[in-house]
Each structure stands twice: as structure tokens, then as C-alpha cells.
Amino acid sequence: MARPLLESGHRVVVMPMAVARWGEIRRQTADPGLLLTFLGTAAALGLFVLYPAFRVLVYPSLRDYLAIPESLRWIQAARNSLMMMVLSTISATVVGLVFAFATTRPDLPGRRMFRGLAMLPLFAPPFMVAFAYILMFGRQGLITRSLLGLQANIFGWHGLWLVQTIAFFPLAMLIIAGVLDAVNPSLEHAARNLGADEWTVLRSISLALARPGIAGAMLVVAISVLADFGNAVIIAGGFPLLATEAWFRMEGMGDLKGAALVVAMLLIPTVALFFLERYWVSRRVYTVVTGRGSRIERPSTPPVLKWGAVAICSLVSLLVLLVYFGVIAGAFTAVWGRDWSLTLEHWRLAADRIASLWSSVKIGALAGVITGTVSVVVAFLTSRHLPFRGVLDFLAVLPGALPGVFVGVGYVLAFNATPIGGTVWVLAAALAFWHLPMGYQAASARLKQIERSIEEAAVNLGATGLQVLRDVYLPLLVRALVEAFAVSFIRAVTNVSIVIFLIAPGQVVATFVILNMIQNNIWGAGAALTTMLLLLTFASIGVTWIAVGRTVRSPGMG
Amino acid sequence: MNRAHVSVQGITKRFGPTVAVDGVSLDVEEGSFTTLLGPSGCGKTTLLRMVAGFHHPDQGDIFLRGIRVTDIPAHRRNTAMVFQEYALFPHMTVGENVGYGLRLRRVSADEATRRVGQVMELVGLAGQQRKFPHHLSGGQQQRVALARALVVEPEVLLLDEPLSNLDAKLRIRVRSEIRQLQQQLGKTTLYVTHDQEEALAISDRIAVMNRGRILQLGTPLQIYHHPVNRFVADFVGLANFLEGEVSAPGQVRMEGVSLTVPDGALPGRRVTVVLRPEAIRLHARPPEGVANVLRGYVTAASFLGTLARYWVDAAGRHWIVDVPSPGEALMTGEVFLEIPRDRIHLLTET
Numbered sequence A: 001m002a003r004p005l006l007e008s009g010h011r012v013v014v015m016p017m018a019v020a021r022w023g024e025i026r027r028q029t030a031d032p033g034l035l036l037t038f039l040g041t042a043a044a045l046g047l048f049v050l051y052p053a054f055r056v057l058v059y060p061s062l063r064d065y066l067a068i069p070e071s072l073r074w075i076q077a078a079r080n081s082l083m084m085m086v087l088s089t090i091s092a093t094v095v096g097l098v099f100a101f102a103t104t105r106p107d108l109p110g111r112r113m114f115r116g117l118a119m120l121p122l123f124a125p126p127f128m129v130a131f132a133y134i135l136m137f138g139r140q141g142l143i144t145r146s147l148l149g150l151q152a153n154i155f156g157w158h159g160l161w162l163v164q165t166i167a168f169f170p171l172a173m174l175i176i177a178g179v180l181d182a183v184n185p186s187l188e189h190a191a192r193n194l195g196a197d198e199w200t201v202l203r204s205i206s207l208a209l210a211r212p213g214i215a216g217a218m219l220v221v222a223i224s225v226l227a228d229f230g231n232a233v234i235i236a237g238g239f240p241l242l243a244t245e246a247w248f249r250m251e252g253m254g255d256l257k258g259a260a261l262v263v264a265m266l267l268i269p270t271v272a273l274f275f276l277e278r279y280w281v282s283r284r285v286y287t288v289v290t291g292r293g294s295r296i297e298r299p300s301t302p303p304v305l306k307w308g309a310v311a312i313c314s315l316v317s318l319l320v321l322l323v324y325f326g327v328i329a330g331a332f333t334a335v336w337g338r339d340w341s342l343t344l345e346h347w348r349l350a351a352d353r354i355a356s357l358w359s360s361v362k363i364g365a366l367a368g369v370i371t372g373t374v375s376v377v378v379a380f381l382t383s384r385h386l387p388f389r390g391v392l393d394f395l396a397v398l399p400g401a402l403p404g405v406f407v408g409v410g411y412v413l414a415f416n417a418t419p420i421g422g423t424v425w426v427l428a429a430a431l432a433f434w435h436l437p438m439g440y441q442a443a444s445a446r447l448k449q450i451e452r453s454i455e456e457a458a459v460n461l462g463a464t465g466l467q468v469l470r471d472v473y474l475p476l477l478v479r480a481l482v483e484a485f486a487v488s489f490i491r492a493v494t495n496v497s498i499v500i501f502l503i504a505p506g507q508v509v510a511t512f513v514i515l516n517m518i519q520n521n522i523w524g525a526g527a528a529l530t531t532m533l534l535l536l537t538f539a540s541i542g543v544t545w546i547a548v549g550r551t552v553r554s555p556g557m558g
Numbered sequence B: 001m002n003r004a005h006v007s008v009q010g011i012t013k014r015f016g017p018t019v020a021v022d023g024v025s026l027d028v029e030e031g032s033f034t035t036l037l038g039p040s041g042c043g044k045t046t047l048l049r050m051v052a053g054f055h056h057p058d059q060g061d062i063f064l065r066g067i068r069v070t071d072i073p074a075h076r077r078n079t080a081m082v083f084q085e086y087a088l089f090p091h092m093t094v095g096e097n098v099g100y101g102l103r104l105r106r107v108s109a110d111e112a113t114r115r116v117g118q119v120m121e122l123v124g125l126a127g128q129q130r131k132f133p134h135h136l137s138g139g140q141q142q143r144v145a146l147a148r149a150l151v152v153e154p155e156v157l158l159l160d161e162p163l164s165n166l167d168a169k170l171r172i173r174v175r176s177e178i179r180q181l182q183q184q185l186g187k188t189t190l191y192v193t194h195d196q197e198e199a200l201a202i203s204d205r206i207a208v209m210n211r212g213r214i215l216q217l218g219t220p221l222q223i224y225h226h227p228v229n230r231f232v233a234d235f236v237g238l239a240n241f242l243e244g245e246v247s248a249p250g251q252v253r254m255e256g257v258s259l260t261v262p263d264g265a266l267p268g269r270r271v272t273v274v275l276r277p278e279a280i281r282l283h284a285r286p287p288e289g290v291a292n293v294l295r296g297y298v299t300a301a302s303f304l305g306t307l308a309r310y311w312v313d314a315a316g317r318h319w320i321v322d323v324p325s326p327g328e329a330l331m332t333g334e335v336f337l338e339i340p341r342d343r344i345h346l347l348t349e350t
């Protein structure tokens, strides 16, 4: 009955890796649906991510590239962009660090409020800080002129510096707070126990451990500053910057080649910073975070530190509130700077352009659907043991390294001459794929929490790759899908950097209208339309929140 | 070709430098309950998953009823698996979970409802279809996983340490339920565990594995009483090992003692004597008229309810002796070990 015992196998012939790999491919092709999805997705990413970028880079000739150093204006713009990057990155990171520190201290008065207020700039359209500060601190500024009687000029690099600090410190705060939150308080207690005073603990433990977080925050802020178009175009005035220069080239002079050159110049630092962040800093942050945070309360903060932080946070929070206050007040004020009486006149004017808001919603919804779907599908595919999945992953995160103006110029070059050129589809696709990294990374993270065996159970019962996607992953990823849709939608309806390049005649969107109004000093209507955009944003957040709460019916999932 | 229901022939699976399964062959007869037993990391799961089709063997073949299935993808093999962590779909009700395999097989809704109801009754969860998995206890989730695997009427039922997430008492109850169900349905079953007691309790046959290989295949009694080597003897149950040399037929001499053993080994061979703790008898006074008696001292004793376990020093060694149904008091001080000849198992390799 029993087979011989100790039946060990034949010795193995070493199989070359390539053969093993082909075997894997052959087995995967046994599931044609999955393979087709993979190929289709790869093709879509190639067409909508890689191809436009490629078009930008090859559009100017080598001679054009070599001539860059001879153009004084471009060198000037590059130098200015780098200068703003350094200034704004440092100031935004310092403010972000103070906020992160303050909001992770349990004994700091108003810490929740500070964190909440600091999030506000993240929801504002990307030109709103600049717009509000012109209203507050400009020549007709409520504070500078009406209250203080100053003759201030906010246009130029110093105005931009203030604006970018306020616009981007929330990013730094979120990243650094994430790291500080993860520092186990027991480490601090241990240091104290060994005789360190509060200052030493702060310096040698908390800040030391947060260092990779600070580095990561600086890189992310630096990319945002370099790519910042919305604020710069409004407030930089005659101060040339790479991001705005691309637009002036194209709009003012129809110089597509010049625009391509400028955005290509902009790409070098952003890509470098991006990969530094992704493949170096974020990994180091991760190793710090691994310690399990036990719930020991942090001890009380030294008073000097505490009240210093409260003072800074209060001042900055006030500046944040002014962003919202300025725009909303502007929408109801008869003539800003001269006649402070209340009026609804601007809303009538804004209502005339309400069609542009509907276009925004339509394009935003389109972009949201594309981002959501592609995010989930790519996250699913990169979780498979498919060959070349690393390529897919790379293409899905790459747009995070591309400045909006680069994407804008890229889509012009790639699609204007095609049948879909000039349609809303091009704009929607550009916005959708630009926002892909956020949706993709969220979906990927969610996917990783789902135990692999859940999928195997489905396969074991007979499900093909696509049936697994449909029956297991889609339902479990609904939340990620909705969130990806919402983020993409909100960012699409408030976008300016891509929109200005791809706006189609007859499909004018709200941000484009607002930008024109601001530049033509039609502040009241611009403010009214911006307020509508804000309402739309917060309404979408609310709806998403409710929708996500409803769809997640299984708290049992990890 | 053999008539085994599941036949694994010479399969090897490597993960990078690790050889997880190393040239294993195994036949599982129709309707039998076969257990893969071995320490953690010995390749049990990998072997089971190759039968399910989740891994493709680097070498060797797998047959179901004599048909080669090595290259058939997992979703087209009818080998239902119960996962260690149950792997219930968190977004589906219990009924939807159990019915999922039927849905994929395009069984009509009425028929599916009927069969789901049947199998739920079988696992003792009648009428719980509308609950979600997270509403159920661990033991109930385990049964849902079992029901989900059984409802598709698989060729083979595969279970990977299905009881490891249950507490000790429940584990014993559920394992006998699984066994009863298996016998009732006559379902060919391949079961993985690292718990030797569990394996002995429920299997028709056990394959003891170590480092990717099957060391011994046999019934629980064979494995326990006639282990083929020291590893198996040590892994399955407790054992006293004594090394010595066969001095004459039926005699093994070792340092300080000589034991009368069953015939078999040739004089001059080095052998290992394997003695189960409960095979040794313990006496307070020297027993009369028996061979193999050693004088010793109790160094420690432990009362385990159904038995008492003694650590005894005798003949210059430490011995473990189990005495069943201990009375009111444990033995201390001087004792005498009696080693019945027919309870001795000899290993000729060391």
C-alpha cells in the first residue's frame, strides 16, 4: 500500500531565468481577459502619459536646446524659478514644521483648530491665495491701504514668496506631522528617563527622527513651487518664471517651440526632486515609522516652546483665513478699495458666465471617472505577477513629476493635430492622467491591505483574473475609487495650469474665466465665480464623505 | 499509471535560493484523509498550493485521476481549498460567500440557494446565510470557509492549517467535525498541519515532511510506533533516544546498560533505541521476573491530569517517563524503570 519511503527527487537542472519568465508569461496568457486588459492599459498609459512628454522633449531640435544659454530672458526665468524654489520651500517647510510640531502636542491650546485651518489652502483653487492677497495687501488692499494707509506693491517676488508660503505649507505640515505622529512617545520618555531635559529631547529625539520627513516635505514643496502657475501668473508681475514663461510664449507669441523648451527646462529639476523623494527619502521615512506607537501621552511642552508655537500658528492661521475672507468679501463688495458697500451685482455678472462652471463640472466629472477607473485598474494590474508590471507602476506615478504647464504643452503637441484635438476629451484626459498618481497610490495602498488569500479563494472557486477584479477587488476598492474620483474632480474644476493650454473654443471653463477677470481687474465677478467654485469643491467633499461612508459596509476588512 | 486520486510526482519548487519542495512524490487514494505534517517552513503549504495550482512546480507533475493538471491554471482545477485565515469575502454575506463558486459555475439561482442551504446545514450553520462574515465567531467563519469549499463538490478538498486560528478546546471539537464530515461525504482530502497530535487524531495517512521532503508516509499508528528516523520519532510525540551497538541478536549494549530488544538488527550495527515515555513502566520497588530493569532517581515530576510525567536519572542518562492515570500521590526518590522489550523501536540509521 505505502509507497517507498524517503523518496527524494531527481537532482535538478538549473533552469535559466529567461525560460522561467517565459513560462510565467505563457501561464498568464491562459487568462486572455487579463492579458488584454494589461495590454490595453499599458497602451493607454503610453499614449496619455509617455507620448505627450516625449513630444515635448523632441519638439525643439538639439540646436534649440544648445541655444538656451544664449537667451537672457530664459536664464533669468530659470534663475528666478530656482530662487523662488529655495525661498518658498524654506519658509513653507519651517511654517509646516511649526504647525506639525504644534498639532502633535496634546497640551497645545487649539491644536485641532490649527490643523483644520492649515488644511484650508489645500482646497482652494491654485490661484486663490494670490488673488486674495492682492485684495488684502495690494495697492487697493483692505489691510495695506484702507486700514494702514500704506502704498504697498504686492506684485513681484516678495508677494509671490508670501503667497507660496501660505499655499504650500499645509503640504509640509501633513508630511512632517505624519512622521512626528509615528514617533513613539516612549522613545521620548526613555530619553527623559535617561536625564535629558525637554529641549534636548526635542532636539535629539523628536526632530532627529523627523528629519527624513522634513527632507521629504522640502522636496514635495519644492516641486509644487517650481510648478506653481496659478499664483505666479497673477502676482509675479514682471518677474519672469519658467512656469509662466511657457504660457507667455505660446499665448503672446504663438511660439510653441519656445514653450516646449521652457517646460523641458522646468522638467529637469522637478523630475530630479520627484525621484529623490520617491526612491530615497520616502523609503527612509518608512524605516522610522515602523515602531508601534503605544498610546502613552506626551508630557507637557515647555512654556516658551508652547506659546511661541501658538503665536506663530495664530498669525499664519489668520493669513489663511484672509484667503477665504478676501475672496468671499470681494464677491459682495461694490468697488474694492473705494466703495465698501454690499452688493449682489457681481453675482449677476458671474451668473452670466455660469455656463463655464457647467463646462468645468462636465470636464471634471469626465476626468474623475477616468482617473478613478484607471487608478483601480492599474493598481490591480501592478499587484499581479505580470511581467513588466514595474513599467506600469512607473508610468502611473510619473505624472506626479510633471508640472501642469508641461502636461499642457505636451497635450497640445501630441493631440492638437489629431481628430480629437480641441475637444473636451483632450482636456479631460490631460487632467485625468495628471491626477492619476494620487488615485493610483491610494488604490494600491488599499489593495495591499486586502489579504492575498481572499483573491486566491476566488480563483480557487473558479474565478478568472477579470472575475476576481469584478467580484473581489472592485467592491473592496469602491472607497478608493470614489476618493480618486473626488480628488481628480476637485482638482480638475480648479485647475489652471493645464486648462489655459487646452481650453477649447465654446468650452470655456470657470477657472479660465476667473483668470481673465482678475487680469482685467474685474475683481468682484471673479471673486463671485471663485466663491461658486469653492462651494462646488466643499459640496463635492461632503457628497464624497457621505458616499464613502455608505459604500463601506464591511468594517471587518483590514 | 497508478490509480491514485491525486498523484504528485517528483515535484520541486524553488523560491530564489530556497528549495521549498524538493522532489516530492505522493499518492492520495480516493476518499482518504491524508495529512502533510512537518515543522513550519518545511514546504507543506507550498506543496498544497501546487496541487491547487497557485504555484507552478519547477519540476515534476501533478495528476488528478491520472490526468496531468500541472499546466492547468488554478481557476480551472476543481480543488477547493480552505485557507488558514479563512479568506472569506468581507463584502459578501455568508450566503453569497458560500454561493460564489456556484455563481461562477452558472448554477441557476434556485438550485444554488438550495445547495447553499444544504451545505450550511451540513456544517451546522443552517439559516445564517444573511449575516456577514464579521458577525460570526472564529469557529463559525471556519465552517463557512469549509461550506464554501464543499458546495462546489470539488475533486479534492485542500485544507491549510484550518484550525490554527481557533482556541485549543474548539480546535479539538472542529477537527473531529471535519473528520466526520469527510468520512460522511467520502471526500478525498489533503490536510496541512504542524500539530502532530492533530495529525494523529484525524488522518488516514500522514506524510511527515522536513526541509521540502517527505520523510515517511504511513498510518498514524505506523508513524508513531515505527518512525523511520530520529526526526520523525522526535517530531511525532515524545521519545527517549539511546544510542548503542547490537552486541548479540536481540541485545543492544550502550554505556552502562544492555537492553534486550526485538530481533532484527545485525550484530555490530550501531542503532538508536526509541522509547516512547508511556512505554516505560515505573515501579517503586524492583519488579520481579522481567528483563530490562534500571534503577533510577526522580529528579522532577509534573502532574498533567490524565498522566504524570517524570524526569528520571538512570544509567547515567535523563529519561522521560509518562505514567497514565496517576493516583493521589506522585513518586519520589528511588524508582525502577521497566522497559518492555516489545515496546522498543530500533533505528538502524543514526
Ligand SMILES: Nc1ncnc2c1ncn2[C@@H]1O[C@H](COP(=O)(O)OP(=O)(O)O)[C@@H](O)[C@H]1O
Binding pocket: B015, B018, B019, B020, B038, B039, B040, B041, B042, B043, B044, B045, B046, B047
Ligand atoms: N511565495 C514565496 N516566496 C518566497 N519564498 C517562499 C514563498 N512561499 C514559501 N516560501 C519559502 O519556502 C519554504 C517553505 O514554505 P511553506 O511551504 O510556506 O512552509 P510551511 O507551510 O510548511 O510552513 C519556506 O522557507 C518559505 O520561506
Ligand SMILES: [Mg+2]
Binding pocket: B041, B044, B045, B046, B161
Ligand atoms: Mg504553511
